[in-house]
Amino acid sequence: MKLNIAVLAGDGIGPEISVQGVAVLTAVCKKFGHEVSCKEALVGAAAIDAVGDPFPEETYRICREADAVLFSSVGDPRFDNDPAAKVRPEQGLLAMRKKLGLFANIRPVQTFSCLVHKSPLKDELVKGADFICIRELTGGMYFGEKHEGDDMAYDTNKYTRPEVERILKVAYEYARRRRRHLTVVDKANVLASSRLWRKVAQEMAPNYPDVTTDYMYVDNAAMRMIQEPTFFDVMVTENTFGDILTDEGSCITGSMGLLPSASTGESTPVFEPIHGSWPQAKGLNIANPLAQILSVAMLFEYFGLQAEGELVRRAVDASLDAHVRTPEIQVEGGAKYGTREVGQWIVNWIENNR
Ligand code: IPM
Ligand code: MN
Secondary structure: OEEEEEEEEEEEOHHHHHHHHHHHHHHHHHHOOEEEEEEEOOOHHHHHHHHOOOHHHHHHHHHOOOEEEEEEOOOOHHHHHHOOOOOOOHHHHHHHHHHHHEEEEEEEEEEHHHHHHHHOOOHHHHOOOEEEEEOOOOOHHHHHEEEEEEOEEEOOOOOOHHHHHHHHHHHHHHHHOOOOEEEEOOOOOHHHHHHHHHHHHHHHHHOOOEEEEEEEEEEHHHHHHOHHHHHEEEEEOOOOHHHHHHHHHHHHOOOHHHOEEEEEEOOOOEEEEOOOHHHOOOOOOOOOOOOHHHHHHHHHHOOOOHHHHHHHHHHHHHHHHHOOHHHHHHOOOOOOHHHHHHHHHHHHHHHOOO
16 A cells, blocks of 8 residues: 655654654565655644645645544743744644544544553543544634624634534444444533534434443543443534543543544544643653554554554554653653654564564
8 A cells, every 4th residue: 555644743752753653664664565655744833834724735735645644742931921022833733624524533542451550530430541532623612703802702602504514424323333322422411512513412312222222421531431331332512512522532541642632524633642742841751652653553553454553553563562662651760762763663663573
């Protein structure tokens, strides 16, 4: 297979983890005889600094022409505390999602058994937790009509029936391939938009008799994720709720640096870690590259390259078992490995194993 990949490294720790993701991608392709070509493009603060636009036209073109985008992170403290900033790095990510029509964000929350003790929750609660959050990504408050005045401001949480239907369809398809349990998360006791979600879900549920559908208010879901994370199989929710719940989900696993995601929809799919740009760690070689590397596994799997994805996952497991880990998940007294060392170890493992 021939793969054209757009590589958007972005800001903060983005460039460091991106290098490791590309190294793993390249190693696996070489092993399986796939031709891969990577094209780098600007996004986020890096793009604002270079050309004044967080998602330049040129980057959009490179993404459109690629088979997939390997994305890292955007964000820069220079913009965070300046409410008056006209452009922000995050707008680059949002523009990419919108322009590529990436309405479905797939965020798996999986625990690694050797890391459960790193979770802030009790071991017996997290053990075996394995669910997927399907987050709607191009609607809701993120993209609804906004007004930003000095004394009044609002965001509109708007959803249309087709937007809700298409994301629920994706969620049902995932549920069918898993444990056939779908939880629709909303706030239908208060929000009109949520009542539309629930109505549409209730209409669709009979078409999926093999899947158990339940409905949960978002506040309750946030609580249940802590009390009994193993309850969930597939959850589906709107953009803002999904943003919040997946940070909570990543925490359950013990480190934010572990979780990859895929954003899919109408055009080129994007594979990215769910963590942000962690500007404080920039250049320190301490960021965990695993979420980025696991995003590469998701990329392969998207194209039906299961063995390739599996090899990446086994290499990651092997690195954890061998205690080749970045500081935040290292065992007590374990050796010091940085972003580069972990990435290189995984590449070597891939070269030497099948
Ligand atoms: C995420 C991030 C983004 C979001 C930010 C960087 C705009 O937090 O991918 O979860 O809110 O969607
Ligand atoms: Mn987020």
